[in-house]
Amino acid sequence: MILIVIFMAGIVGYGSYVPSFRIKPDEIAKIWGEEAERIKKGLGIQEKSVPALDEDSATMAVEAAKNALAVAGISAKKLGAVYVGSESHPYAVKPTATMVAEALGATPDLMAADLEFACKAGTAGIQICMGLVSSNMVNYGLAIGTDTSQGRPGDALEYTAGAGAAAYIIGREKSQILAQIDATYSYTSDTPDFWRRPHAEFPTHGGRFTGVPAYFKHVMSATQGLFEKTNTRASDYDYFVFHQPNGKFPLEAAKKMGIDTAKLKQGLVTPVIGNTYSAASLIGLASVLDVAKAGERILVTSFGSGAGSDSFALSVTANIENRKNGVPLAHYVAQKEYLCYGLYVKHRKKLKSL
Amino acid sequence: MGVNMDESLAITWRRIPERYRLEGSECTKCKTSYFPTRKLCPACRRKGSIATKMFSGKGTIYSFSEIYAPPAGFELEAPYTIAIVQLEEGPKITAQIVAPHPQVKIGDSVEAVFRKIQEDGQEGLIHYGFKFRLVK
Structure with missing residues (x-):
């Protein structure tokens, strides 16, 4: 089989992050008078992640990006572009990408922007970085998908809307491409x-x-x-x-x-x-x-x-x-603390007074 | 951290490198590290030379306290742990320990994480900075 290599770009580093809090469908179903077993079977879900009170799309993006830099074994200063895809950017106007780039130490010599396309803005960021890298406009581009997704109380989405981030560093050096x-x-x-x-x-x-x-x-x-x-x-x-x-x-x-x-x-x-x-x-x-x-x-x-x-x-x-250090996803999946619905409401600030 | 609601934008902005990525100072003459940043090495005085230094974020718990009566803006997080962390480069800094965590002990290893510290109400700035996570 012949495969045409269209792009001279690949993943040189990757990392993920998932917050430690979880809530089970049973806790949510109890509040809304639904059958937990039917929901678990219907949606194929056992539990979902919930961000800590001090976590948002920007903080999770930084955690995932640090893991990606560790895997790539490169300094943040080498990043020529940072794109952050999310539908839950902390600000409506003020880029998440600048905060992430600053926290990583990648500023100021880089291009950056926020992206939004519901659940696919992260992969759109990868495509942008592929273009920049394969056209030699940058040596390394960082694309991140991050979300603390919202679900209306009582809606089906409340059982599934979780939180997490993943970061990918796109580069062109053959010796570095994983x-x-x-x-x-x-x-x-x-x-x-x-x-x-x-x-x-x-x-x-x-x-x-x-x-x-x-x-x-x-x-x-x-x-x-x-x-x-x-x-x-x-x-x-x-x-x-x-x-x-x-x-x-x-x-x-x-x-x-x-x-x-x-x-x-x-x-x-x-x-x-x-x-x-x-x-x-x-x-x-x-x-x-x-x-x-x-x-x-x-x-x-x-x-x-x-x-x-x-x-x-x-x-x-x-x-x-030879992939270098970086926390594997399994570490985050295994680390968890369960919340009751009351604490979940507090974490997601679903009460009007919060 | 010293973040409060009426902190001016210029002060917040100036402290971003320090708060976001633990950027401090080092005297290149006597090799002493300083956090927060210093303009002058108190040991070498005018013979010293101060340079920017990025701290690793690794350290140990020097002391800690459980906060049950939080200051304004931190009510939702109480009870939470605040600690004096001895950084591996030497300086000691005060910061929150992120939840969830088991009982903190003096000497526990910690690493710096980037978290939300405080929000200036519904429409104001969101302040970010370092906190620490226990490392097993």
């Missing part, structure tokens, strides 16, 4: 499945409409488009990572495309940390890279409501065997 990005393909349309208006605290979604015409249409079109573009098929890949709004959609999408669902297992982390929105597919990829071996191939497809999907074909290189 995973070559062979190709990327995006599928985009105006699909009104989920939104949040200015000043609104919680998002609104289309219920069942978020499925077939939104998530499945875009994830499958992007994935199959990438297969076509790279002349590959499902059996050529060792791992698949799809955006994971819950524990079930990615598996259903795989089945519809004839992909062995066992290949999704390593990258499917929403059942234990919740949907981390802009970070979701990127945390899934971090989970795969934590165990991947040289020569293995990974296909990642994100999804952002509104709507679009970015698909990436990755080839893991021998450099992965």
